[in-house]
Amino acid sequence: MDQYSDKFVPYVLTFGPNVEYLHLGHDFGQKLHVLHVEDEENAEFGRILNYNNQLAFGGPKDMGMPMWVMLDCGILPTAMIGYMLHSDDVDDDTWEFLELEDDYEGWVPISEYCAALSVEPGCVSGFSLHSHIAGQGLATRTKALALAVLGAKTQVGVTQFNNPAIRVHARFGPMQIQIHRPAIHTHPQDSFVYRLTLPPVETLVDIARGGNIFGVEERPHGVKWSFDPSSEQDHLRLATHLSRGGKAWIVSPGWRGTNEGCEIDVILG
C-alpha cells in the first residue's frame, strides 16, 4: 500500500459559483482538481463518492448520506473535498471493496471531508470524514486539505467516543467538548460535540501534503484523565464537570483501543 501515497490526487467537488470563494491557490504538492457538480461528466464520480460514504457510515439506515443531502448540504453551499486515485492505480482489493464497475476508467474518490459553513465567520461544521485506504495518514491529510480550502479558522463537529477518528481530529489541536451526549443525534448516547481552534493555514497545507501528519502538540492546563466511555461513572464525572462550568479537552493522541473497548485522553480544566 505504501506505493499509493504519492498517487493521491486532491479534488474539490463543488458548485461553479462557489469557486471564487474557495482557497484553491495553496501548493498542495499535486495539482488540485476542481470538479463542478453541474458538469454531467462528474456524475459517476459523485455516485462513487456517495457509495463510498454509505460504506463508511453504515448505509442509508444509519449515518450514510442520502444523495439529496450530499447535493443540498455537502456541495451547493460548500464543497466535498478529498483525495482520489486514477483507476489505473487502484488495487484489486480496493476495486472490489468499492464495487467499481469492471470497465470503469477515470478518477476514483478514496477519501472525503465535508464541512458546512457556520453563521460564525471562519467557523465550519465538519461532517462525514472518511478514508478507504487505512494506515497512510489519508484521513488526516483529507481533513487538513478541506479546512485549508475552506479557509476555516475554527471547526465544530460530532463524533462517537468509540471512533478511532478521534486520533485524526485531535491532531488539529485540543478538542474542547461542548455537548456531552447531544440529545438530537442518531447515536446520542455515544456521541459528543467538539470544537477546535485550528492551526494556521501553513500548518494545514503542510499536513495536507503529508509533511506533518502528527499535527499540533498544544496542551491546555488542567487535570489529566483517562476517560473510559464504557463506564457510566466516567460519563457522570464528565457531565457533572461540564454542567458546573468546567472545561474538558481531548488531547492528542486522543484515543486508544483496549481489550475492553477504548480509552480517551482528556484534560479537565
Ligand SMILES: CC(C)(COP(=O)(O)OP(=O)(O)OC[C@H]1O[C@@H](n2cnc3c(N)ncnc32)[C@H](O)[C@@H]1OP(=O)(O)O)[C@@H](O)C(=O)NCCC(=O)NCCS
Ligand atoms: C476513521 C478513519 C477516518 C481513519 O482513516 P485513516 O485514513 O486510516 O486515518 P489516518 O491514517 O489519517 O489516521 C488514523 C489514526 O487513527 C488510527 N486508526 C484508524 N483506524 C483505526 C482503527 N480501526 N483502530 C485503531 N486505530 C485506528 C491510526 O492508527 C492512526 O493513528 P496513528 O498514526 O497514531 O497510529 C477511517 O477508518 C474511516 O473512514 N472510518 C469510517 C468513517 C468514520 O467513522 N469517520 C469518522 C467520522 S467522525
